[in-house]
Amino acid sequence: MNLRKLKDKYAIVGVGYTPQGKVPGRTALSFYIEAGINAIKDAGLSKEDIDGLICYRQFNPLLNEPVATPYLVAQHLGIKPTVLSQESFCQRNQFIQAVSLLEANFCKNILIIYADNAASGRRMFIEEATHGEPFNDNAAYGEFGFVGDYAMAAQRAMFEFSTGPETWKHIAINQRKWANLNPIAQYFNETLTEEDYINAPLIADPFRKYDAALISDGGRACIVTTVERARDLKNPVVTIMGLGEANPSVDVHQANYLAKNTGAKQSGEMAFKMADISLDAIDGCEIYDCFTYTVEITMQDYGFFKPGEGVDFFKNGATAPGGVLPVNTSGGLLSEAYFMGLTPVTEGVMQLMGRCGDRQLGEKTSTKEPEIILCCDNGGVLQSHSTIILRKL
Amino acid sequence: MELFPVSTFDTEIFYNGCKEKKLIFQKCKNCAHIIWPNSLFCPRCYNNNFELIELKGYGSIYTFTIFRVAFHKAFKDKVPYTVAIIELDEGPKLVSNIVDTPLNEIKIDKKVEVVWKSCGNTFLPKFKVIS
Numbered sequence A: 001m002n003l004r005k006l007k008d009k010y011a012i013v014g015v016g017y018t019p020q021g022k023v024p025g026r027t028a029l030s031f032y033i034e035a036g037i038n039a040i041k042d043a044g045l046s047k048e049d050i051d052g053l054i055c056y057r058q059f060n061p062l063l064n065e066p067v068a069t070p071y072l073v074a075q076h077l078g079i080k081p082t083v084l085s086q087e088s089f090c091q092r093n094q095f096i097q098a099v100s101l102l103e104a105n106f107c108k109n110i111l112i113i114y115a116d117n118a119a120s121g122r123r124m125f126i127e128e129a130t131h132g133e134p135f136n137d138n139a140a141y142g143e144f145g146f147v148g149d150y151a152m153a154a155q156r157a158m159f160e161f162s163t164g165p166e167t168w169k170h171i172a173i174n175q176r177k178w179a180n181l182n183p184i185a186q187y188f189n190e191t192l193t194e195e196d197y198i199n200a201p202l203i204a205d206p207f208r209k210y211d212a213a214l215i216s217d218g219g220r221a222c223i224v225t226t227v228e229r230a231r232d233l234k235n236p237v238v239t240i241m242g243l244g245e246a247n248p249s250v251d252v253h254q255a256n257y258l259a260k261n262t263g264a265k266q267s268g269e270m271a272f273k274m275a276d277i278s279l280d281a282i283d284g285c286e287i288y289d290c291f292t293y294t295v296e297i298t299m300q301d302y303g304f305f306k307p308g309e310g311v312d313f314f315k316n317g318a319t320a321p322g323g324v325l326p327v328n329t330s331g332g333l334l335s336e337a338y339f340m341g342l343t344p345v346t347e348g349v350m351q352l353m354g355r356c357g358d359r360q361l362g363e364k365t366s367t368k369e370p371e372i373i374l375c376c377d378n379g380g381v382l383q384s385h386s387t388i389i390l391r392k393l
Numbered sequence B: 001m002e003l004f005p006v007s008t009f010d011t012e013i014f015y016n017g018c019k020e021k022k023l024i025f026q027k028c029k030n031c032a033h034i035i036w037p038n039s040l041f042c043p044r045c046y047n048n049n050f051e052l053i054e055l056k057g058y059g060s061i062y063t064f065t066i067f068r069v070a071f072h073k074a075f076k077d078k079v080p081y082t083v084a085i086i087e088l089d090e091g092p093k094l095v096s097n098i099v100d101t102p103l104n105e106i107k108i109d110k111k112v113e114v115v116w117k118s119c120g121n122t123f124l125p126k127f128k129v130i131s
């Protein structure tokens, strides 16, 4: 598979944000619409230009509201896209799908959106399968999904190599420092110390409160098109330099990839090969961080450090503002807000466009001016992984 | 209240065994793979001829977590409790609970044996650490 011809051929030309955090009284659909409209406006496009709409998965509606189907989203956006799509169970192929549709010329401008009202609707982490009540047989044993599953992966990692809270606390704290520079982050006003991290209650061993992602109201969107078209639009051109994907698929309970060779390994190799660069070309990372451990295992499988050396990699604020390799510069899913893979990807785009205010990479945060940012997304319980390397032209 | 597994066309092989406190699995007659979860076809060779075998009920803890928070009202009075992935000696990995074992003795790689616990009108295989 030679993907090099796709390198720097497509671009992300606009991003859409909404009020986020706890925003009571709103439907998930309303956040979809607001994020979508804002992305279209941000790109300087009009709705007639959008001929592809890809929605992330939609969890079951929480309040008295309709399911935010892609039909409804398209209707309310006033668009009739040639291609309309929504993933169901966290397979993270949105960007590969978008680039494929553009490459084959089925579409010209593709809008990708995720939104939810999970904070106001008090969505539980266990609700991974669009059911309010657990239906999986594992529930009979009190095993309800994401938290326990990732906790068991992390516990296995602690057995296979040197890791644990002493590593993860650095990840949580470094990301919180970025969030403290980001006024829209849910934890903007709250610092996190080592004592806060360690003293926080255990949820499911070995995870404590601050190992887990936030639950958020709000939406996030972006638009993918060709670099050729991007040059005529108003924002600085941010290209998709590399793309990778892998779907190990096997249920985490039968899997052998909990602590090594997750999808990140194969997906990362694919993306770096397409981008024709090595790790040392990366100026910053936006890593999908449903849990602190996810950041560690992803970056370990990408090859940033050897198994067990994560603690040395993350300590002393190495990935925090002023650090040698900034990671999750918005605060990420742990400290900014949860919009699946669009939290990392839109932050990567914003950084490369130079629109990040006090958290802007470069002089402002005593970090390197970014040219290339590595982003990723991860779905299911390490069952799906995608890698998106972005570059400022 | 209690949550129950639901036996389906695919999984009734396993759950019928549970009713008799037996760990019954499908073994592929073509490649000898022990299939788990239950399926109409062997995922290795796509054969659909099986024999049913009974596993001995011994294995080790592959990984585990201790739930400190009840994510469902059925477990409100049960925290803290342990969920584990048990790697049976014959190969399959089962989600289950570690029972009849002090929390501080629960560690990865510890040997376990099956303990059948009643659940509604059937039994579920749970595991205890053995020395």
Ligand SMILES: [Zn+2]
Residues within 6 Å of the ligand: B028, B029, B030, B031, B032, B033, B042, B043, B044, B045, B046, B047
């Ligand atoms: Zn077979």
